[in-house]
Amino acid sequence: xxxxxxxxxxxxxxxxxxxxxxxxxxxxxxxxxxxxxxxxxxxxxxxxxxxxxxxxxxxxxxxxxxxxxxxxxxxxxxxxxxxxxxxxxxxxxxxxxxxxxxxxxxxxxxxxxxxxxxxxxxxxxxxxxxxxxxxxxxxxxxxxxxxxxxxxxxxxxxxxxx
Amino acid sequence: xxxxxxxxxxxxxxxxxxxxxxxxxxxxxxxxxxxxxxxxxxxxxxxxxxxxxxxxxxxxxxxxxxxxxxxxxxxxxxxxxxxxxxxxxxxxxxxxxxxxxxxxxxxxxxxxxxxxxxxxxxxxxxxxxxxxxxxxxxxxxxxxxxxxxxxxxxxxxxxxxxxxxxxxxxxxxxxxxxxxxxxxxxxxxxxxxxxxxxxxxxxxxxxxxxxxxxxxxxx
Numbered sequence: 171x172x173x174x175x176x177x178x179x180x181x182x183x184x185x186x187x188x189x190x191x192x193x194x195x196x197x198x199x200x201x202x203x204x205x206x207x208x209x210x211x212x213x214x215x216x217x218x219x220x221x222x223x224x225x226x227x228x229x230x231x232x233x234x235x236x237x238x239x240x241x242x243x244x245x246x247x248x249x250x251x252x253x254x255x256x257x258x259x260x261x262x263x264x265x266x267x268x269x270x271x272x273x274x275x276x277x278x279x280x281x282x283x284x285x286x287x288x289x290x291x292x293x294x295x296x297x298x299x300x301x302x303x304x305x306x307x308x309x310x311x312x313x314x315x316x317x318x319x320x321x322x323x324x325x326x327x328x329x330x331x332x
Numbered sequence: 333x334x335x336x337x338x339x340x341x342x343x344x345x346x347x348x349x350x351x352x353x354x355x356x357x358x359x360x361x362x363x364x365x366x367x368x369x370x371x372x373x374x375x376x377x378x379x380x381x382x383x384x385x386x387x388x389x390x391x392x393x394x395x396x397x398x399x400x401x402x403x404x405x406x407x408x409x410x411x412x413x414x415x416x417x418x419x420x421x422x423x424x425x426x427x428x429x430x431x432x433x434x435x436x437x438x439x440x441x442x443x444x445x446x447x448x449x450x451x452x453x454x455x456x457x458x459x460x461x462x463x464x465x466x467x468x469x470x471x472x473x474x475x476x477x478x479x480x481x482x483x484x485x486x487x488x489x490x491x492x493x494x495x496x497x498x499x500x501x502x503x504x505x506x507x508x509x510x511x512x513x514x515x516x517x518x519x520x521x522x523x524x525x526x527x528x529x530x531x532x533x534x535x536x537x538x539x540x541x542x543x544x545x546x547x548x549x550x551x
Contacts, residue, residue: 181537216548229398
């Protein structure tokens with residue numbers, strides 16, 4: 171034979187009955203119902219067991235220096251007044267990630283520009299090297315002219331004139 | 333200053349009985365007067381009367397720490413988080429408005445900190461979360477009236493209860509702790525968790541169903 175109560179109604183009554191929060195009339199009525207309803211009777215017994223098990227869980231004593239530590243923390247915390255009140259104002263909070271993102275972007279741009287100045291692109295570097303080599307070659311030729319050597323450019327196929 | 337109704341909007345079950353999820357009428361009137369006093373004290377803190385803050389700490393310190401202890405299952409962490417709760421209450425005193433009960437606001441902060449700690453500490457969970465000593469024994473105040481055998485049985489039961497609580501999803505755990513130990517009604521728990529009353533009932537009933545499965549053998 172099923173219970174006449176809905177599941178949610180039964181739950182609410184069982185929890186209230188075990189907790190002792192039902193008013194006297196409701197308690198008496200549900201008590202009568204439980205006599206004839208096996209499922210509610212079983213659930214009530216289980217809920218009462220849970221309630222008394224939870225009753226046994228007593229908290230630990232609070233540390234004697236709790237208030238002192240709290241007073242120290244309050245004394246050390248910045249008082250919210252003037253400029254401080256602006257920073258603790260909740261309306262500023264959404265702007266903080268945006269400001270952080272802008273700062274990172276600016277830093278990245280500065281870093282990129284600085285890197286380009288110190289390290290020119292590879293194309294410029296090889297041009298510079300060729301120019302230096304040509305200058306050196308011309309300097310060498312001048313030097314050899316001064317000491318009387320024939321510095322005409324000879325291809326490998328032609329024998330060198332002495 | 334406003335004072336919220338206790339569970340005035342609790343949904344009625346389809347059956348006849350009236351369900352009153354608060355204390356008896358007289359006790360609830362007393363608690364409402366006390367809670368109104370809390371909001372009044374907090375408004376005076378806002379005006380600069382810091383002695384009133386000390387009164388609020390004295391009145392609610394143990395409740396906050398015990399609630400946090402049952403949430404995070406570690407006394408040292410609970411006290412640390414409780415310090416943070418009161419620090420935030422103090423820090424935001426200038427913007428306090430008595431639009432909700434002071435305890436609702438306070439438990440909201442406490443629950444937020446506890447849920448964050450549970451979420452962030454989940455991968456670091458060790459035996460310390462069960463408040464064990466170095467030799468593995470569970471730290472608990474010994475009752476000198478119990479015999480050694482009774483003490484061992486008690487400690488074993490306690491371990492089962494704590495493990496059953498620890499296995500609850502964090503929001504269900506918060507709802508049970510507020511309902512069972514702080515005796516908050518569905519409406520107030522809904523305000524703390526920022527959800528509907530029906531959502532709170534759903535959380536609570538699922539939590540109790542899980543606890544019945546795990547702890548019913550203790551009957």
